[in-house]
Amino acid sequence: MNDTLSLNTRAILLLTAPLLVGSGSMGYGGPAAEVLHLGEYKRLARRLRELSRQPADLLAADGEALCADCADIVEPERLRRLLGRGFLLGQAVQRWQARSIRVVSRADAAYPARLKGRLKENSPPVLYACGNLSLLEREGLAVVGSRNADDALLDYAAGVGGLAAAAGVVLVSGGARGIDEAATGGALAAGGTAVSVLAEGLEPRALRRENRNAIAEGRLLLLSPYDPNAAFNAGNAMQRNKLIHALSNAALVVCCDAGRGGTWAGAQEQLDTLRLVPVYVRATGTRRDGLEALSAKGAHPWPEPADPAALTALLRHPVAAPPRVQALSLLDAAATTPPEPTTE
Incomplete structure (x- = not known):
């Protein structure tokens, strides 16, 4: 700091x-x-x-x-x-x-330009950070989902994190247990980078042994609009979801329940009101009712980019996803050769 x-x-x-x-x-x-x-x-x-x-x-x-x-x-x-x-x-x-915690305000040049540009005066007055702030200037993929997810979905999220790492894309998530932690862990394990936007103070996370190396290496940024010593608050979790989306180029919802939970609220807000980034939902494997409901609101099926170049192209030039039968899912039992990604 x-x-x-x-x-x-x-x-x-x-x-x-x-x-x-x-x-x-x-x-x-x-x-x-x-x-x-x-x-x-x-x-x-x-x-x-x-x-x-x-x-x-x-x-x-x-x-x-x-x-x-x-x-x-x-x-x-x-x-x-x-x-x-x-x-x-x-x-x-x-x-x-x-504790190596830095604070930046909207009046500082170091404040994320993407956040201020998208949320304007609704952006948090101050942000607390531990790690590499320059990660916020790079292309990012938000991966979000429920805290209670089965092993197949956790493996899926980790796989998406690994693909983001291979593409040089920052994995942005909320740092919560379940899908968030799995996606972040997948990115870091593959040598990639990640930003965790926390709904509580980041001091306890900054002191965790498993985070220290990635922070020291400049591969992990812990970010929060709440006091570093603040306890978790459900209302704060709802409010911070817009930051996850605003700091990304696109968002992928791996799983959620319809009508409840922070993942649902954040995605719904993007689709209905903010519309800052394209919202995708997992299109293969077993799907909860929340993904179907988000699709009805306009979320796109995730096209399952087959390689790093396809993911980069998707983030830079979002396009309509190919039909579901053509998509290769990390959850599918049979591995088939996916079609070339659609381009603009």
Whole structure:
């Protein structure tokens, strides 16, 4: 992590981050000093832009006057309490540095351009990262699915991860057990790269022995919009799903249940609202009702690219998938020679 934070990042952290410095610590400057949620920060950032100011100006000599200018957005006293948590921020920064955790804000050049460009002001104000941030600039394939998956589906996901590694494509997933971990593990085992966008704080993951080598080698990035010491939260998991898709060129849903679960919610949001990337669903093997429902919403059948070149072509030029009978599945018992991939 950088030794110092930019003034803008410092201000954004003070305004939006809980600054958890220990297990069970609330980290707030007082019971009423509630951090700004995304909607509040969006409105505040918009007001600052209208005034030709930036978050760092709230910490300047005329910060009191600027807080008053934003009184209809956030109560000035609340802003003062949040901005006055400098000592707590210093403690948090020391803890992050000791664990090689870096923080970037939307005001920093290191913030992922793809995320900011696609989600705009809905992108998280700050991101916590451990690992190689440059992985976010490369082509990525999101692979997502249910936590409870049988061995055949786990092997399938690992195989897709291995293909992504062979193609030099970053495997993007949510880091959850089941399909996410299998796909990530397949990519890393094959010498590839992966990004895990976590729904909880990344500090415990960053300290895991099985992650340390891949992080040190620059092949794994742990990323989270939530405090490094935050516990898992189902609502956070739902919100972070859009980040997985937004950081990728395409998304493959291996399995999910219709109408419930984070995998379903994230894919549905892409198909119905955001439409940031093409969404594919596994087209072969035993399928849950969720994949059929996503297909009805417009998800494409995964064409089972046969080699790294086919996967790269698919990500760069998404096309209609070939008929299901022509696709070679990692789950199919009989191995046949697949057709050449369709091109634009």
